[in-house]
Amino acid sequence: MNRRDLLKNMSALPVLGAFAGTAKLLPITEEAEGTAGAKDYFKDLGIRTFINAAGTYTFMTGSLMRPEVMTAINYASKEYVLLDELQDKVGERIAQLLKCEYATVTSGAAAAMTLGAAGVITGMDEKKVAALPFLEGTGMKSEVIMQKAHEIAYAHAMQNVGLKIIYIETREELEKAISDKTALMYFLNANNFDGKIQVEEFLQIAQKHNIPTMIDCAADVPPVENLWKYTGMGYDLVCFSGGKGIRGPQSAGLLLGRKKYIQAARLSAPPRGNTIGRGLKVNKEEVLGMLVALETYLATDHAKEWKMWETQIKLISDAVTSVPGITTSVHVPPVANHIPTLHITWDPAKVPATAAQIRETLRKGNPSIEVADGANQHTFNVTTWMLVPGQEKIVAAQLKKVFSETHG
Secondary structure, eight states: OOHHHHHHTOTTSOOOOOOTTSOOOOOSSTTTTOOTTOOOHHHHTTOOOEEEOSOOOGGGTOOOOOHHHHHHHHHHTTSOOOHHHHHHHHHHHHHHHTTOSEEEEESSHHHHHHHHHHHHHHTTOHHHHHHTTOOTTTTOOOEEEEEGGGOOGGGHHHHTTTOEEEEEOSHHHHHHHOOTTEEEEEEEGGGTTTSSSOHHHHHHHHHHTTOOEEEEOTTOOSSTTHHHHHHHHTOSEEEEESSSTTOOOTTOEEEEEOHHHHHHHHTTSTTOSSSTTTTOOOOHHHHHHHHHHHHHHHTSOHHHHHHHHHHHHHHHHHHHTTSTTEEEEEEOOSSTTOSOEEEEEEOTTTSOOOHHHHHHHHHHSSSEEEOEEOSSTTEEEEOOTTSOTTHHHHHHHHHHHHHHHHOO
């Protein structure tokens, strides 16, 4: 079954179009797939595109930028500006929009962590900036404290500046770990409920000891309020990914918070050369595109968007549960990727296939569809927030088809 056949044979499924108050995304039509005669670059390279029913994964290239973002990127590509001036003006605008003291656009959330950590330990001393990541003998503080329950590969971003990670589990261990070497305390917001010290208490302890704080909120939009919640709470540095829920450039992110730390962080960022952050360049197109993505996201009717996701999820759930042996449930993660998520589970006696096999069939289908990992070999997860409106019908039809054909 090819893409055109799917579109023709989905008349039995309810139509769900674009909705008022939300940034427009092109519907699935032949016109939207590209101008007639335009070069199909991915096909030319032998690369298959896919429908993203999984989520905002970097290895799946994150999200699709909104048309407004592409307009800004195309505009910026035709003019020259001074990079620092652009970052200054965009940072001022973002700080106003997000009710924080200062802001800058980075090359992703991990870059925000690296640059933010650099700013904390170097201050405005350019000799210290040039010394990173070699801290010994410089007088710079050299340790960052985080909870063991918050251990994550992306924490390497702070090690890039030479910091040693000190892991703790309890409040008592945290208090004992603080020393004259402590540069920073880091909190992974996605794991807030996993650690013994939660977000408010962690901040209170840091403030008691006058230790700067960083909170990693990379995938924590929606809800939109998170964009100003943690700076308002008192965290010194807040890091967001730009290419997930905000739908900015995949290689962009936000560093929000205290002016003195972010100004210092900028000393380690391009266009300066002898720095730890020289390779973390954000071009003028991405800087402007990130601002426009943020403005567009803030103007979105988030209640209507949420209702659309719920309706799309129900459409897919109804389609797959019409196959005997399939059950579904809807969950909303409490923090990161806080969106309706459909868990699809099946009885292996009735559907004798593993999740890996079903996913591979979906991947090799036409069109190709990607879904997310589940808890075991007979379940996987589906989200709809990265779908172009209309694609939910394709996903529903294809999932039903694959499960029906696999049915024992």
